[in-house]
Amino acid sequence: MNPISIEGLTKVYRDKKRRRVTALQGLDLQIEAGEVFGFLGPNGAGKSTTIKTLVGQIQSTAGCAKLFGIAAGDPRARRRIGYLPENPSFYDFLTAKEYLSLVGRCFGMDRSAIERESERVLELVDLHPAAKRKIQGYSKGMVQRLGLAQTLLHDPDLFILDEPMSGLDPLGRALVKQVMIDLRRRGKTIFFSTHVTADVEAVCDRVAVLVGGKLQTVNRVSELLEKGIEGYVIQLPSATAGLWSDFEARPQSDDVCEVFVPRGKFNSFMAIAGREGVEVQLIEPRRRSIEQFFLEIVRRETE
Amino acid sequence: MPLPAVLLSAKRMSAHQFVALTLANLRMIIRDRVLHGVLGVAGVMLVLVPAFSSFSMRQSQEVAISLSLSAISLVLMVLTLLLGTSSIWRDIERRYTASIMTLPVSRVIYLLGKFAAMALFLLICAVILTAAGSLVVLLAATQYPSDLPISWGTIALAVLADLVKYLLLGGIAILLSTVSTSFFLPFFGTLAIYLAGSASQEVFEYVSGQFGQEIPALSLAAIKGTYYLLPNFAAFNFKVHAVYALQVQPGSVVFACIYAATYTGLLLILAAWSFNRRAL
Structure with missing residues (x-):
C-alpha cells in the first residue's frame, strides 16, 4: 500500500x-x-x-x-x-x-x-x-x-x-x-x-x-540530470590547443585551455586525445539544471 | 488487532487528545492578560460591595448578596463573551488550526476541548468569586444584621445556575465562531442573543396576556416562535431566592439543568457540523 x-x-x-x-x-x-x-x-x-x-x-x-x-x-x-x-x-x-x-x-x-x-x-x-x-x-x-x-x-x-x-x-x-x-x-x-x-x-x-x-x-x-547533459568541459595543456580547432576552445590560464565538447562528440574527442597522448586534466559535464527543466515546462504551459 | 480492541484504543486515544487539548486551551486562557484584567476588575467590584451595601442600612445583607451575585454574573458573562467569541475563528486566523488540526485529532474533539477549557475556567472563576463574594456578604451582614438568614446553599445555587447559563451562552458563541471569519458576528451575535434571551420570558408573558389579543395572529406566532427558538435565560435566575433566602423548587432546578444540557448539546452538535464543513 x-x-x-x-x-x-x-x-x-x-x-x-x-x-x-x-x-x-x-x-x-x-x-x-x-x-x-x-x-x-x-x-x-x-x-x-x-x-x-x-x-x-x-x-x-x-x-x-x-x-x-x-x-x-x-x-x-x-x-x-x-x-x-x-x-x-x-x-x-x-x-x-x-x-x-x-x-x-x-x-x-x-x-x-x-x-x-x-x-x-x-x-x-x-x-x-x-x-x-x-x-x-x-x-x-x-x-x-x-x-x-x-x-x-x-x-x-x-x-x-x-x-x-x-x-x-x-x-x-x-x-x-x-x-x-x-x-x-x-x-x-x-x-x-x-x-x-x-x-x-x-x-x-x-x-x-x-x-x-x-x-x-x-x-x-537522476534521469533528468543524466538526460540534461549537453556536453563536457575539458581542461587540457594549452600547448595542445591547436588540436581542437573543431571545438569551442578558450585559454583558461597560461598553461591550461578549456574545451567544450558536445555530448555526441565526446568519444571522438577522447579518441583524438588518446591518439595524440594528451594529458586530460579535468572533465566536467555541463548539464541543464532542474531549474531550466522546470522553467521550460512552466513557459510552455503558460504560453 | 481485533475490531473491539481497535475501537477501544481509538476511544482511549480520543480521550487522551481531549484532555491534552483541554489543558492546552486552559493554559492559554490562564496566561491571557486581558482575562487577568477582567478578574482584577471583579476583585475591585467585590471589594466595593460592603461600602455600597451600607448605603441601604436596613437591607445591607440583602443588597450585599444582590450586588455580589450581580458582580459575579457580570464577570462570568464578560469572560464567556471574550472566550467563546474568540475561540474558533481566531485559531483559524492565527493558523493554529493548520498545525493542530493536522495531528490525528478530529475536529469534534478539538471543538469539545475548546468548550471544556472554557467551562473549566468559568467554573474555577465561579468558585473563587463565590468564595470572595461570601466573605463580602458575611462582612456586610455582620455590620448591619438582617432579620433574614443567609442561605448559603441558595447563593451557591444561584451562582451555579448562572454558570450553567453562561455555558449555554458559550455554546452560542462557539457556534457563531465556527462560521465567522472575524470578531464581529460572534461577539455582537452572542450579545444580541443574550439580551433577547434574557428578555424573552417577559415579552412572552406580555403578549400572552390581554395585549396579545390586539396583535395580528402572524406577528404573535412569530414572537412565540422566536421565544421558543431563543434560549430562555430567565430559567436560570435564582437571584431573588438567594437574596431573600427563599426556598427553590427542586423542579425548577432540574428543568433548568435539563434545558441547559439539551440546548448546549444541540449547539455543540451544530457547531461541530459547521466546523467539520469549514475549509481551514
Whole structure:
C-alpha cells in the first residue's frame, strides 16, 4: 500500500464573486514507500491545495486522496504522518516542550516517550537552549525548526513538508537537508513542496511539476540530470590547443585551455586525445539544471 | 488487532487528545492578560460591595448578596463573551488550526476541548468569586444584621445556575465562531442573543396576556416562535431566592439543568457540523 495515493483529485473554489476557480484538476499521483518526492510548481500551481487535502484541511471537489490506504480526511490517516505546514504557527503561549508534549499526547505517546523524544528532537534541530521559552519569543527560523521537530517526534513513516526550507538561514537549510537525507536512509517517505530547484536536486528521488492545477510531468531526478547533459568541459595543456580547432576552445590560464565538447562528440574527442597522448586534466559535464527543466515546462504551459 | 480492541484504543486515544487539548486551551486562557484584567476588575467590584451595601442600612445583607451575585454574573458573562467569541475563528486566523488540526485529532474533539477549557475556567472563576463574594456578604451582614438568614446553599445555587447559563451562552458563541471569519458576528451575535434571551420570558408573558389579543395572529406566532427558538435565560435566575433566602423548587432546578444540557448539546452538535464543513 502506497504511503500516498491520489486519484483524479480536483478542487474547485468559489471566489468572492462566487466565480469558480479550479485550483487542482484531475491530479493522479502515487508516492512509493521510502522515496523522497519533490513537488515543484510556481505560486498558485495547486501544491498547497494538494497538501491541504492530504492532511484533511480542505475537502476535494472530486477524486480521492489516501494516506496508507485511509481516506485523507479521516484523522486516523494522520497517525503515521509528520506534517510541517508552510510558515507554521503554533500555540505561541506554550513553550516548545509544552507544545511537543501536546503533539505527543495527540499521537497517543506515553509520558516517558514524550519526554525522551522531545529531548532528542529539540537537540537535533538545535532548539534545546530555548526549549523552556514561550514560542511567541521565537524567530521565524526557530518556529520553522520547531515545526520540523514536531514532525519527527513520533517517528512517522511519512513526512509531508510544505516549503520546509522557507524562512531558514543557510545553517538551517543545511540542517533540514541533512535531516531529510537521514530520513531517506532510514527508509522513510518524504513528500515535500518547494520553489527551490536546488533542493530537489540535492535530496529528491522523483519530482513532479504542477502548473495551473495540472500535473505536467513526473520524473526521476537522476534521469533528468543524466538526460540534461549537453556536453563536457575539458581542461587540457594549452600547448595542445591547436588540436581542437573543431571545438569551442578558450585559454583558461597560461598553461591550461578549456574545451567544450558536445555530448555526441565526446568519444571522438577522447579518441583524438588518446591518439595524440594528451594529458586530460579535468572533465566536467555541463548539464541543464532542474531549474531550466522546470522553467521550460512552466513557459510552455503558460504560453 | 481485533475490531473491539481497535475501537477501544481509538476511544482511549480520543480521550487522551481531549484532555491534552483541554489543558492546552486552559493554559492559554490562564496566561491571557486581558482575562487577568477582567478578574482584577471583579476583585475591585467585590471589594466595593460592603461600602455600597451600607448605603441601604436596613437591607445591607440583602443588597450585599444582590450586588455580589450581580458582580459575579457580570464577570462570568464578560469572560464567556471574550472566550467563546474568540475561540474558533481566531485559531483559524492565527493558523493554529493548520498545525493542530493536522495531528490525528478530529475536529469534534478539538471543538469539545475548546468548550471544556472554557467551562473549566468559568467554573474555577465561579468558585473563587463565590468564595470572595461570601466573605463580602458575611462582612456586610455582620455590620448591619438582617432579620433574614443567609442561605448559603441558595447563593451557591444561584451562582451555579448562572454558570450553567453562561455555558449555554458559550455554546452560542462557539457556534457563531465556527462560521465567522472575524470578531464581529460572534461577539455582537452572542450579545444580541443574550439580551433577547434574557428578555424573552417577559415579552412572552406580555403578549400572552390581554395585549396579545390586539396583535395580528402572524406577528404573535412569530414572537412565540422566536421565544421558543431563543434560549430562555430567565430559567436560570435564582437571584431573588438567594437574596431573600427563599426556598427553590427542586423542579425548577432540574428543568433548568435539563434545558441547559439539551440546548448546549444541540449547539455543540451544530457547531461541530459547521466546523467539520469549514475549509481551514
